[in-house]
Amino acid sequence: MTDAELRNIFRGLGRDLNDRQKKQLARLRVAERSLFDALMEELSAVLTVENGRINSRLSESGINRAVNKAISQVQSGPMREVQMQVLKDIRALLTGNSDYYGIIYGLEGRKGFGQVKQKTTDQTFKRLGVKDGKLVKGGYLDKYFSRGTLDSEVRSVIASAISGRRTMNELRRQLEITVKGTKSIDGALTREYSELIVDTYHQVDRSASGSYGAALNFKWATYEGGLIETSRKFCIKRDGKVFNTVEAEKWREDPDLPKTTKERQSGVVVNYTPLANASNAAGATATSMGRWRCRHRVRWISEQMAKRLAPERFN
Numbered sequence: 001m002t003d004a005e006l007r008n009i010f011r012g013l014g015r016d017l018n019d020r021q022k023k024q025l026a027r028l029r030v031a032e033r034s035l036f037d038a039l040m041e042e043l044s045a046v047l048t049v050e051n052g053r054i055n056s057r058l059s060e061s062g063i064n065r066a067v068n069k070a071i072s073q074v075q076s077g078p079m080r081e082v083q084m085q086v087l088k089d090i091r092a093l094l095t096g097n098s099d100y101y102g103i104i105y106g107l108e109g110r111k112g113f114g115q116v117k118q119k120t121t122d123q124t125f126k127r128l129g130v131k132d133g134k135l136v137k138g139g140y141l142d143k144y145f146s147r148g149t150l151d152s153e154v155r156s157v158i159a160s161a162i163s164g165r166r167t168m169n170e171l172r173r174q175l176e177i178t179v180k181g182t183k184s185i186d187g188a189l190t191r192e193y194s195e196l197i198v199d200t201y202h203q204v205d206r207s208a209s210g211s212y213g214a215a216l217n218f219k220w221a222t223y224e225g226g227l228i229e230t231s232r233k234f235c236i237k238r239d240g241k242v243f244n245t246v247e248a249e250k251w252r253e254d255p256d257l258p259k260t261t262k263e264r265q266s267g268v269v270v271n272y273t274p275l276a277n278a279s280n281a282a283g284a285t286a287t288s289m290g291r292w293r294c295r296h297r298v299r300w301i302s303e304q305m306a307k308r309l310a311p312e313r314f315n
Contacts, residue, residue, distance in 0.1 A: 001103065003308055007222075009103070010299045013096040014224060017205055018295065020089045024082060024197045025190060029180075031078035032187035036179045038070035039154065040172060053165040063162075067154055082193065083145055087130065093205045094121055101212035101300075108216065108302065120211040124204055144196055150188055153178060198293050206288060206298055210275060213300030220244050220306035221275075223289075225296035232258060235290040242301075242310035248274040258291045 046066050047056045056063075098117045105113040125131065129139015136142060157178050161171040181187030186194065213221065223238040231239070234256040251257060252269045263269050273288050275298055289296045307314050 001107065003305060006100075006103070007299075010100055010297075011224060011226075013100060014226075014297055016096060017093060017201060017297075020092065021197050021201055024085060024089070025194070027078065027082045027085065028189045028193055028197075029187065031074055031082065032180045032189050034078050035070065035074045035189065036176060038073045039067065039175055039179065042066040042070045043158065043171070044168075047162075047168070049168055052167055054162055054168060054171065055165065056162050063158060064151075064155065067151055067158070071151055071154075079189070086141065086196065087133070089201065090124070090128065090130075090204055093201065094124060094208055097205065097208040097212065101209070101216075104212070104216065104300075104302075110216065112215075116212065116215045120208050123211070124207060128204075144193075147192065150192055153188060202295065202297070203288075206275075209298050209300060213298070216300065216302070218300040218302055219246075220301050220303055221248075222299045222301060222309070223296055224299045225294075228295075232256070232290050232294075234258065235294065235296055239296070242306050242313060244306075245275065 043066060046062060047054055049055065098120070102113055102117070105111075127140060129136040129141050129143075135145070154175070157174050158171065160166075161174060166174075177185065179188045181190065221243060223235075223241050223243060225235070225239065227236060227239050234251075234254060237256065251274045252272050257269065257272075259269060271287060272291065275288060288294075289298070301309070
């Protein structure tokens with residue numbers, strides 16, 4: 001198999017990853033519309049209007065029940081589909097990496113791939129909190145899906161509308177912006193789950209790739225992912241390029257590396273591991289590659305392949 005064919009296979013996996021993320025974000029938007037409709041239906045049944053203004057004497061617990069009922073409908077419907085798809089996507093990411101690096105193992109004449117594959121799969125699911133295909137109570141994904149920031153945000157909007165004696169149309173518009181978002185503002189569920197769909201997916205993918213690269217003892221890699229309109233200068237300089245682990249450790253010194261305000265002020269970069277590996281995958285706080293929401297991936301290659309792809313690096 002040629003270097004170009006291997007590259008195309010790996011980049012195909014990247015396109016599949018991006019497609020899965022787009023479909024999940026689309027499912028979240030569907031869930032947001034369902035949540036908004038459910039909330040308006042429940043609130044219309046319990047809120048009273050006097051002289052065009054909301055004048056509800058419903059207790060706080062009564063409003064909470066209405067909000068919880070609407071959220072429960074969405075959780076058992078559209079959001080259930082999102083959560084189930086997360087597990088399917090994680091399995092697909094692991095399968096894609098194992099298929100690709102299985103080919104590399106064969107080309108390198110290495111043995112023991114089955115053990116490495118099983119270890120990589122087991123470690124990933126353990127970090128995510130998945131056992132026998134189900135979520136482990138208190139695990140990473142279980143905690144993520146159980147977070148209650150959404151209902152508190154919605155209740156706050158409703159309480160403000162009641163205390164301010166706003167009209168139902170004003171409440172509707174406030175909830176519409178909060179739940180469904182706008183062209184420039186993400187909706188509530190997108191805000192709640194985008195970190196999981198974007199960052200965690202990439203962390204899992206890089207972690208699996210890193211596990212196979214480490215097992216092969218590879219020290220060279222390519223910076224894969226392609227460029228889009230919002231690509232950062234840090235990634236533009238590296239996209240498609242060959243690099244080694246020594247060079248990657250110096251990335252934190254690059255002035256173009258995205259930084260937090262505190263990091264810019266102090267000059268010290270924290271929680272940044274240039275190359276994600278088995279020790280800092282899903283659920284870790286450390287960022288890698290181009291940091292937050294970076295779509296780039298690491299394709300580990302042998303030194304011989306690096307010499308073929310970038311002979312100038314070895315002159």
